[in-house]
Amino acid sequence: xxxxxxxxxxxxWPILKAGLAVTIPLSLLSFAIAMVIAxxxxxxxxxxxxxxxxxxxxxxxxxxxxxxxxxLFIVFFGLPNIGIVLDAWTAxxxxxxxxxxxxxxxxxxxxxxxxxxxxxxxxxxxxMTYWQVLRRVIAPQTIRISLPPVTxxxxxLVKGTSLVASITLADMFMIGQQITARTYEPLLIYSLVAAxxxxxxxxxxxxxxxxxxxASKYI
Amino acid sequence: xxxxxxFSNVHKFFDGHxxxxxxxxxxxxxxxxxILGPSGSGKSTLLRCINLLETPERGTLxxxxxxxxxxxxxxxxxxxxxxxxxxxxxxxFNLFPHMKVLQNVMEGPVTVLKEERAAAMxxxxxxxxxxxxxxxxxxxxxxxxGGQQQRVAIARALAMEPKFLLFDEPTSALDPELEGEVxxxxxxxSEEGKSMIIVTHNLSFAKEVADRILFxxxxxxxxxxxxxxxxxxxxxxxxxxxxxSMQFI
Ligand SMILES: Nc1ncnc2c1ncn2[C@@H]1O[C@H](COP(=O)(O)OP(=O)(O)OP(=O)(O)O)[C@@H](O)[C@H]1O
Ligand SMILES: [Mg+2]
Numbered sequence: 001x002x003x004x005x006x007x008x009x010x011x012x013w014p015i016l017k018a019g020l021a022v023t024i025p026l027s028l029l030s031f032a033i034a035m036v037i038a039x040x041x042x043x044x045x046x047x048x049x050x051x052x053x054x055x056x057x058x059x060x061x062x063x064x065x066x067x068x069x070x071x072l073f074i075v076f077f078g079l080p081n082i083g084i085v086l087d088a089w090t091a092x093x094x095x096x097x098x099x100x101x102x103x104x105x106x107x108x109x110x111x112x113x114x115x116x117x118x119x120x121x122x123x124x125x126x127x128m129t130y131w132q133v134l135r136r137v138i139a140p141q142t143i144r145i146s147l148p149p150v151t152x153x154x155x156x157l158v159k160g161t162s163l164v165a166s167i168t169l170a171d172m173f174m175i176g177q178q179i180t181a182r183t184y185e186p187l188l189i190y191s192l193v194a195a196x197x198x199x200x201x202x203x204x205x206x207x208x209x210x211x212x213x214x215a216s217k218y219i
Numbered sequence: 220x221x222x223x224x225x226f227s228n229v230h231k232f233f234d235g236h237x238x239x240x241x242x243x244x245x246x247x248x249x250x251x252x253x254i255l256g257p258s259g260s261g262k263s264t265l266l267r268c269i270n271l272l273e274t275p276e277r278g279t280l281x282x283x284x285x286x287x288x289x290x291x292x293x294x295x296x297x298x299x300x301x302x303x304x305x306x307x308x309x310x311x312f313n314l315f316p317h318m319k320v321l322q323n324v325m326e327g328p329v330t331v332l333k334e335e336r337a338a339a340m341x342x343x344x345x346x347x348x349x350x351x352x353x354x355x356x357x358x359x360x361x362x363x364x365g366g367q368q369q370r371v372a373i374a375r376a377l378a379m380e381p382k383f384l385l386f387d388e389p390t391s392a393l394d395p396e397l398e399g400e401v402x403x404x405x406x407x408x409s410e411e412g413k414s415m416i417i418v419t420h421n422l423s424f425a426k427e428v429a430d431r432i433l434f435x436x437x438x439x440x441x442x443x444x445x446x447x448x449x450x451x452x453x454x455x456x457x458x459x460x461x462x463x464s465m466q467f468i
C-alpha cells in the first residue's frame with residue numbers, strides 16, 4: 001500500500017470522530033436554537049409594534065452585516081474584556097445560533113410573505129385569533145415554502161462550524177490541521193476533510209428531499 | 220323584520236381616497252341583498268367592512284347588539300364578536316390548501332367555536348352533501364375544480380352558522396360552465412331564507428335571486444330598494460346605462 005493511502009486510512013477515523021463529536025452536535029444544537037430565534041425574529045419584524053420591528057431589524061442587520069469569524073472572535077476573545085468569559089463551546093453555540101438565526105429569519109419571513117393574503121383573510125373571517133391563524137393556517141404552509149431556503153442556511157452553518165478551529169475547538173478542520181502538520185500532506189488531508197463535509201451535506205440534502213416530498217403532499 | 224347589520228355614517232379611506240362616503244344602511248335578516256356597481260365603486264370595501272376585514276375610520280357598525288364605534292380603536296374582542304356573526308366567501312375561494320376538504324369545513328367549528336370534533340365532522344359531512352361534494356371530502360383543494368372549490372368554501376362559511384353570509388364576486392373566477400353550479404347553491408340558500416349579501420356582476424342572477432339591490436358608485440349608494448324597481452327604473456340615467464352596459468357582456 002502506498003504511503004498516501006496509509007495516511008488517508010489512518011486519518012479518516014480521527015477526522016470523522018471530530019465530526020461526530022464537534023461538527024454535528026454543534027451544528028444541530030446551534031440550528032435548533034437558531035430556528036427558535038428565527039421564528040421569533042420573523043414574526044417580530046412583521047408585527048405592528050414598531051419597537052419590536054426596530055430591535056429585531058437591528059439584530060438582523062448586525063449579524064448579516066459582519067463576518068462570522070469576526071463575530072466568533074468578539075464573543076470568545078473580546079467579551080472577556082468586559083468580564084464575560086465563555087468556553088469555546090458556549091461561545092460557538094451562541095455565535096452560530098445568532099448568526100444562523102439572523103439569516104433563517106429572513107428565509108422564514110420571505111416564506112410567510114409568500115403565502116397569499118387571502119389565507120389570512122379567510123382564517124380571520126372565520127373568527128380566528130392571530131395565534132390561531134399562525135398555528136393552523138400559516139405555519140404548515142410556511143414549513144413547506146421555507147424548507148429549501150432554511151436547509152440552505154443549515155448547510156452554511158455546518159460548513160461555518162469549521163471556523164471553531166480558530167478558537168481552540170478540536171473539530172474536523174483542526175484535527176486535519178494537526179495531521180497535516182505531522183504528515184506534510186495538506187492536499188490529501190484537507191481533501192479528506194472536504195470529503196467528509198460533503199458526506200454530511202449530502203445526507204442533509206437527502207433528508208431535505210424527503211421532507212419536501214412529505215410537506216408537499218397537498219400540492 | 221329584525222334588524223341585524225347597521226352602518227351609520229360610515230367612512231372608509233385608502234391613503235386619502237374616500238372609498239366609502241357616509242354610508243347609512245341596514246341589512247335585514249332573511250333577506251338576499253345584491254350589491255351592484257361599476258369597478259372601483261366600493262362594493263368589496265363595503266362588504267369587507269361588515270366583518271372588519273377593512274376597518275372604516277368613522278361611523279358606527281352594529282351587528283345585533285354589538286355596537287362598534289369605528290372612530291375609536293377596536294378591541295380584539297369586538298372584532299372577533301363581529302366576525303362570529305358573519306362568514307365570507309371570496310372570489311379566489313381561499314381554501315386552506317394543506318387541509319383536506321372536510322377539514323377545511325371543520326376548521327372553523329373546531330378551532331373557533333370549540334365544537335366537538337365528532338359533531339363538527341357530522342356537520343361538515345352534512346354541509347358537503349348539501350353542496351353536492353360529499354364524495355370529495357378526502358381530497359385536497361388542489362384536486363378540485365374551481366366550482367367545486369367555491370362550493371367547499373360555501374360549506375366552510377355555512378359551518379360557522381353565521382347570521383350573515385357575505386359573498387364577494389363568488390363566481391368571477393369561474394368558467395361559465397362552472398358558474399352555474401355555484402349560483403344554484405346560492406339560489407337554494409336564498410330560498411331557504413338565509414341572510415345573504417352578494418357582490419356580483421351577474422345581472423340575471425341578481426334579478427332572479429335578490430330581494431333587494433344596492434347600487435354603488437364612487438363610494439356612495441345611488442340606489443337601495445326592491446330588485447324589480449331597480450330593473451324597471453326609468454328615472455335614473457346612471458342606473459339605466461349601467462344595466463345596458465352589462466347586457467353586452
Ligand atoms: N387595499 C386598498 N388600498 C388602497 N386602495 C384600495 C384598497 N382597496 C380598495 N381600494 C380602492 O377603493 C376603491 C373601491 O375599491 P373596491 O375594491 O371596493 O371596488 P369594487 O367596487 O369592489 O370594484 P371591483 O368591481 O373591481 O371589484 C377603489 O378606488 C380602489 O382602488
Ligand atoms: Mg371588488
